[in-house]
Amino acid sequence: MRATAAVLLVPCLLAISHAWDCQIVVNIKNLMQIDAGLGQVVATNTSQIPYYLVGDKWIRLPGSLKHITVGPAGIWGVNKADSIYKYVADNWVQAAGLLKQLDGGGEQFIVGANMYDTPYCLTRGATVGYKGPDSPLPWTRFPGSVKYYSCGPFGCWAVNKNDDIYLMSLNLDCQNKEWSHIDGKLSMIEVATDGSVFGVNSEGSVYTRDGITASKPEGTGWSNIQMGMHMGHVTYDLGRLWVVSKSGVTMVCTH
Numbered sequence: 001m002r003a004t005a006a007v008l009l010v011p012c013l014l015a016i017s018h019a020w021d022c023q024i025v026v027n028i029k030n031l032m033q034i035d036a037g038l039g040q041v042v043a044t045n046t047s048q049i050p051y052y053l054v055g056d057k058w059i060r061l062p063g064s065l066k067h068i069t070v071g072p073a074g075i076w077g078v079n080k081a082d083s084i085y086k087y088v089a090d091n092w093v094q095a096a097g098l099l100k101q102l103d104g105g106g107e108q109f110i111v112g113a114n115m116y117d118t119p120y121c122l123t124r125g126a127t128v129g130y131k132g133p134d135s136p137l138p139w140t141r142f143p144g145s146v147k148y149y150s151c152g153p154f155g156c157w158a159v160n161k162n163d164d165i166y167l168m169s170l171n172l173d174c175q176n177k178e179w180s181h182i183d184g185k186l187s188m189i190e191v192a193t194d195g196s197v198f199g200v201n202s203e204g205s206v207y208t209r210d211g212i213t214a215s216k217p218e219g220t221g222w223s224n225i226q227m228g229m230h231m232g233h234v235t236y237d238l239g240r241l242w243v244v245s246k247s248g249v250t251m252v253c254t255h
């Protein structure tokens with residue numbers, strides 16, 4: 001009897017140590033995309049309405065956006081025509097250029113990808129100082145091809161149209177090293193403010209990169225996070241993993 005009990009206990013402990021505890025976020029439906037950073041959470045729904053989370057209320061932001069980001073660079077977004085906007089004093093001011101996706105998770109700079117999958121970066125000075133059409137916008141164009149691009153303190157991660165994964169080190173002046181190829185396949189990837197990396201593959205499975213440190217920014221390998229639903233989008237900040245299913249259900253997970 002005692003031996004049986006001991007054997008049964010071990011798989012349970014293993015399962016608990018890896019599990020994330022997820023709850024459905026009941027007061028928001030049909031999100032398309034979500035981004036968490038620096039304690040803030042923003043999202044867009046499938047009707048391209050942008051939201052900002054305050055307490056448990058999803059506050060509607062003005063305008064219409066297909067992608068929104070929050071982080072050290074502030075709040076930025078793009079609309080369905082790929083026009084770029086920065087949130088300034090309760091409203092959106094347009095910034096010259098066209099991007100289909102962008103990310104403000106780097107050290108106060110912006111990265112993004114345009115409709116041809118060309119990667120771009122905006123320096124910290126230009127990102128932080130941008131306040132309207134008269135501010136300079138020296139977009140730096142990088143080699144390579146990426147459809148989704150996200151930065152954190154230890155580097156920038158991106159995926160291309162074949163779902164191949166790449167890592168690049170980038171500083172706040174948009175000075176970059178070459179892309180290095182990382183094993184695996186993901187259709188979107190997000191780097192958190194603390195440097196951890198999460199992504200979703202084409203089948204809707206969620207992965208996180210293990211072993212990332214300042215001296216080993218590429219980490220060691222991918223771990224699957226069981227979700228029980230096909231997921232389309234993921235973001236992580238301050239212990240909370242936010243996931244949106246392909247069917248539009250949002251969950252928040254802790255572990």
Ligand SMILES: *[C@@H]1O[C@H](CO)[C@@H](O)[C@H](O)[C@H]1NC(C)=O
Pocket residue numbers: 029030045046047048049060
């Ligand atoms: C998106 O949000 C707006 C504003 O709350 C709402 O009217 C619309 O129905 C939402 N779209 C979907 C698909 O739920």
